[in-house]
Amino acid sequence: MTDDLQRLRAGELTGASRLRIAADLDTFPREVFDLADTLEVLDLSGNCLSTLPDDLHRLHRLRVLFASSNRFTELPTALGTCPQLEMVGFKGNRIAHVPAEALPTRLRWLILTDNDLAELPAELGRRPRLQKLMLAGNRLAALPDLRQCQALELLRLAANRFDALPGWLAELPALSWLAVGGNAFNAAVEDAAxxxxxxxxxxxxxxxxxxxxxxxxxxxxxxxxxxxxxxxxxxxxxxxxxxxxxxxxxxxxxxxxxxxxxxxxxxxxxxxxxxxxxxxxxxxxxRISPHYRTLAGPPSFDSCTRDVYPADLQLTVDVALRIAADVASALAHLHARGLVHGDLYAHNLLWCPDAPAGEATALLGDFGAAAFAPQGALGDALRRMDVRAFGVLLSELCALAEGPAPDDAAALAERCMQPHPAQRPSAPALAAATAAWASR
Known part of the structure; x- marks a missing residue:
């Protein structure tokens, strides 16, 4: 906002930790460095920027930098010099090149959605803290080897040019939320749909x-x-x-x-x-009854891949288990229809704690990351990622319960989050294991 820039120049933002400026900037405002000792979140989205200053590292406390909807054609190498930077968002630019030097060593969350990327540097695979990687809407046909990124949980590869996905994706122990629709390998079934x-x-x-x-x-x-x-x-x-x-x-x-x-x-x-x-x-x-409401908010900067629940939310054990049973039933249905959800989160659930017997306590929606699962081992791997996401959700529901959850619920969540995907139960097995919970 222009007012933020004016207030910054007037010295009214001394000590600020967050700053957002959208004022048709074509050069980086040097006044930002006046906040070097306090600034942690900088949002420069919606400007006309194409470069960042070489001395960006002077913002030594900066953790988050957004510069979406600008005019960058290359991810700035200055980012890689920022000692605390862990979240980088450059959605909707014209980026065709990512230099290895542009990747901060503490990188945890990288957003390069809707750019012009045909390749990524091998250095990306040497960021062990990487947890969230958003690459939808580019020209990618291959990925660098990310097997060292053992913390990677969310990956968006939709709307690219993959003829096939690398087999090692199935080996990533934490990967739970994967979007792959709109690629060459599943084009035929999508076209038919x-x-x-x-x-x-x-x-x-x-x-x-x-x-x-x-x-x-x-x-x-x-x-x-x-x-x-x-x-x-x-x-x-x-x-x-x-x-x-x-x-x-x-x-x-x-x-x-x-x-x-x-x-x-x-x-x-x-x-x-x-x-x-x-x-x-x-x-x-x-239209769903207004008695139903969203169970959680989406992940925050700090939680990265974990939903944010209302601070005062508490569930009875029975309600928590009914929600889990409803989701397991829906997931088994999707997998039987040849689909994977790709975004199985509480923020995509509507719930009603007082739903009458036989009606849904929870309803699953939002198919933005859904895909038609390919045949064979890759399709099975994608389904097991959905299962891991269910395990995360079940563990969160158990944590929100007012009393101790049954041992079988905790054990099921643990099985769903096994680091070896082949050891996780299938969605039909989840539905069978949780069916009795639906009537509690």
Whole structure:
């Protein structure tokens, strides 16, 4: 914001730890160095920058730097000199080259979504703290060897040019959230799914759009009504923000959402939006009762790959286990339909603690990272990553429970998070193991 820049220049931000400036900058404001002893988070997104100063390391406390939606064609080497920098975000630039020297030694979270990358340096595989790597919407057909990145949990490779994925991905012990849709190796099955989208189309003219219900990285969800008069029904309308989201292409999400079919523990998708006056893509979903609410917020800077739950949230043991049983049932359904979810998180769950017997305590949604699983060992590996994500969720639910969780719940979470994916249970096994929990 311009006011932030003016206040910085007026000396009004002395001691600030966070700073955001969006003022059509084409050069780095030197006044930022006045905060060298306190600044930890710097957001320069939405400017016209193409370079950063060579002495950026003077910001010796800087942990987070965002410079999305600028004009960078190369990841600046100055980043690699910052001693505490661990989160780097350059989404939506024109970056075609990542020098090895640009990668900070403490790198934990790297966002290069929607750029022009065809390759990455081998040095990336020598960042053992790397936990989150977002590369959707580039031109990548290969990855450097990341087997030393044993902490890597979230990886976004959607909307690239992979003919195949490296086999060593299945060996990464912590990888749980992987988006791979929109690549050459699964193009045929995605194309077939897209051809079926026309029959599921809902015209914009049939909708009445209401208030904003929520917003995520890929789109905004509005309340709405479908149809006229007594036949009208309440719906939720998801409008995608752009051609490439942090998880991939909207068309891939739409195809996966519709291919998922119906299941009592999935948020129902009614059809694909067509005829928006501005060409915006979207989905029309059933409107869920307001008694349901999102279980958690998405990960923060500090938590990186872990959801942020309300500080005062406590669950009864029975509710925690019913949520887990509902998710396991939904996941088994998706895997049986040839899909992997890729983003199995509490922030993609709606829950209702007082749901009547037989109805869903939790509903799973958001297919932004979903993909059609390939045949063979790779498809099985992707499914076991979903299972690990379920194990993380189950352990979090047990931690939120007011009383001690049953031993079988803790043991199941541990099995799901085995470092060797082949030792993890399948989704059908999860559904069977948790079925009795649904009626507690």
């Amino acid at each position: 897209r051809h079926g989208l026309a029959s599921d189309a809902i015209d914009w003219s049939a909708l009445h759009v209401g208030e904003l219900l929520g917003e995520g990285a890929s789109g905004r969800i509005h309340a709405g009504m479908l149809g006229e008069g007594a036949a009208a029904r309440p719906v939720a309308i998801k409008l995608f923000k752009g051609e490439v989201t942090s998880d991939g292409w909207p068309l891939t999400e739409m195809a996966a959402s519709l291919a998922a079919g119906t299941h009592p523990r999935l948020i129902p998708v009614l059809g694909r939006l067509q005829g928006h006056p501005e060409g915006t893509q979207g989905l029309v979903m059933a």
